[in-house]
Amino acid sequence: MKARVRRWLEEGTVDVFIGYRQVDGHPLPYCFTRENLDALDGLINSPARYALEKIATHLASRQPDLKIGILSLDTNRRALNVLGIWNQINPENITTVDADDAASGVATPDDMRTFEPVVPGPYKQQVGIDNAMSPADAEAFDQSERFSRWMYEFEKCIKCYGCRNICPVCFCRECSLEHRDLIGTGPLPPDVPIFHLVRAVHMAGRCIDCGLCEEACPADISLRLLYRKVNQILDNVFEYQTGSDPGQPPFSLLGNQVTLEPKPLDADK
Amino acid sequence: MECELVPSVCSYCGTGCGVLFEVIDKELAGTLPMKTHPVNEGKLCIKGWNLHEHINSPLRLKQPLVRSFGRFLKTGWDEAIAIAARRFREIIDQYGPESVGVLVSAKITNEENYLAMKLARAVLGTNSVDHCARL
Numbered sequence: 249m250k251a252r253v254r255r256w257l258e259e260g261t262v263d264v265f266i267g268y269r270q271v272d273g274h275p276l277p278y279c280f281t282r283e284n285l286d287a288l289d290g291l292i293n294s295p296a297r298y299a300l301e302k303i304a305t306h307l308a309s310r311q312p313d314l315k316i317g318i319l320s321l322d323t324n325r326r327a328l329n330v331l332g333i334w335n336q337i338n339p340e341n342i343t344t345v346d347a348d349d350a351a352s353g354v355a356t357p358d359d360m361r362t363f364e365p366v367v368p369g370p371y372k373q374q375v376g377i378d379n380a381m382s383p384a385d386a387e388a389f390d391q392s393e394r395f396s397r398w399m400y401e402f403e404k405c406i407k408c409y410g411c412r413n414i415c416p417v418c419f420c421r422e423c424s425l426e427h428r429d430l431i432g433t434g435p436l437p438p439d440v441p442i443f444h445l446v447r448a449v450h451m452a453g454r455c456i457d458c459g460l461c462e463e464a465c466p467a468d469i470s471l472r473l474l475y476r477k478v479n480q481i482l483d484n485v486f487e488y489q490t491g492s493d494p495g496q497p498p499f500s501l502l503g504n505q506v507t508l509e510p511k512p513l514d515a516d517k
Numbered sequence: 518m519e520c521e522l523v524p525s526v527c528s529y530c531g532t533g534c535g536v537l538f539e540v541i542d543k544e545l546a547g548t549l550p551m552k553t554h555p556v557n558e559g560k561l562c563i564k565g566w567n568l569h570e571h572i573n574s575p576l577r578l579k580q581p582l583v584r585s586f587g588r589f590l591k592t593g594w595d596e597a598i599a600i601a602a603r604r605f606r607e608i609i610d611q612y613g614p615e616s617v618g619v620l621v622s623a624k625i626t627n628e629e630n631y632l633a634m635k636l637a638r639a640v641l642g643t644n645s646v647d648h649c650a651r652l
Contacts, residue, residue, distance in 0.1 A: 263518065264518060264520065266520075271522075271524060272524055274524060274535075274551060274553045274554070275553060276522055276524060276537060276551070277522045277537070278522065279519075279520040279521065279522070281519070296552035296553050296559070297552070298549065298552065303520065303522075306539065306546055306547065307518055307520055307541065310518065310542070311518050314518055406562065406563075407563065408561065408562050408563040408566060409563060409566060410550070410561060410563075410566060413566050414549070414550075463552070463559050464550060464559055464560055464561070465560065466561070466562065
C-alpha cells in the first residue's frame with residue numbers, strides 16, 4: 249500500500265496524499281507529497297478520526313486542479329460523495345485508498361490508545377438522552393418527557409460552533425447559525441432549541457452520520473442521534489440516502505422532477 | 518501546494534488544550550482540536566476554534582503603541598519600554614511603590630508569570646500581583 253501511494257506520487261496520479269502519521273506521539277493527519285517521499289514509511293491508519301476530506305476541500309479551494317489522494321473509511325467516502333455533489337471538490341481529482349481493507353498494509357499501531365465508548369453518567373441517564381440510543385428508543389418516551397429530555401441536552405450548549413466547524417460537509421460561506429437576523433454570534437446562552445434545530449434541518453441531505461460533531465461537543469449533546477432522525481425522515485419520506493451514491497442529485501425538498509406541465513411563455517396569445 | 522498540520526497548545530487560557538493548526542502554503546488556514554490530547558480529548562471552546570482568526574486579523578497589534586495627546590502612535594520596542602520605565606519611575610518616586618500593581622496573564626507561560634512576579638517584587642517593590650484567572 250505504501251508502495252502504491254509512493255508510485256502514485258511519483259507518477260503524478262496524485263499531487264498530495266492525505267493520511268495519518270505519528271507526530272510527537274500523536275496520530276495526526278499528514279499531507280504526503282512528492283518532495284518528501286521518505287515520510288511515507290510512517291503512513292498509518294489512526295484510531296482517532298479527523299475529517300481528512302475537509303482538509304482536501306481547503307486545498308482544492310486554493311488550487312482547483314490539485315490531484316488529491318485520501319486514506320478513507322466509509323464515512324470519508326460518503327462525505328466525498330456529498331462534497332462532490334455540492335461542487336466543493338471535483339471527484340475526478342480525488343483518489344481514495346481503503347483504510348478498512350486489511351490488505352491495504354496501513355497498520356494501526358497497537359500501542360495507540362483507542363477510544364472507548366463513553367458511558368453516560370447517572371444524571372444524564374435519568375433526565376437526558378443517551379447518545380447511544382436509536383431514534384426509535386428516543387421516541388419511545390411520551391411527548392412531555394421527550395421534550396424535557398431533549399431540552400436538557402440542548403441547554404448544555406456553550407455555543408462553541410464546534411459541531412459546525414468539525415463537520416466535513418459544512419462548507420457554506422454564510423452560515424445561518426451566524427446570521428445576525430437568524431441566530432447571531434455572541435449572546436449566551438444560545439437560543440434553545442432553535443440553534444440545534446436550525447442546524448438539524450440544514451443537515452438534511454448533508455449529514456453522512458460520521459459522528460465527528462458528537463465527538464467534538466464539549467457539552468456531550470446527543471447530536472448524532474438528532475441528525476440520525478433527520479436522515480431517517482429523509483429516507484422514509486424522500487427515499488434519499490445521503491452520500492450513498494456519487495451520482496445522486498443534491499437533496500431538494502421540492503423533489504427532483506418537475507411534475508407540473510410546463511407552460512409555454514406565449515400561452516395567453 | 519504545501520499543507521502541514523502543526524500540533525500546538527491553545528494560547529487562550531491556562532487549561533492548555535491541544536490544537537492542530539492547518540497551515541496551507543505557509544498561511545494559517547484553520548484550527549482543529551487534537552483528538553488524542555489528554556487535556557481536551559478532541560474538544561475546544563469557541564476561542565480555541567478561532568485561534569487562526571486572531572493571527573490573520575488585520576486588527577492584530579504587531580508593534581507597540583504609545584498614547585500621545587490622546588492618540589495612539591506606532592513606535593519601536595526600545596522607545597516604548599523607555600517611556601514605560603520613565604513613567605513607573607515618576608509614579609514610584611511620587612506616590613511610593615505600593616501605588617503600582619502588576620496584572621499577569623494565563624496566556625503567557627508559567628516561567629514568564631514568575632518573571633513578572635519577580636519584576637513586581639524585586640524591581641518595582643510592590644506586592645500587588647494579580648492574575649486574570651483568579652476568579
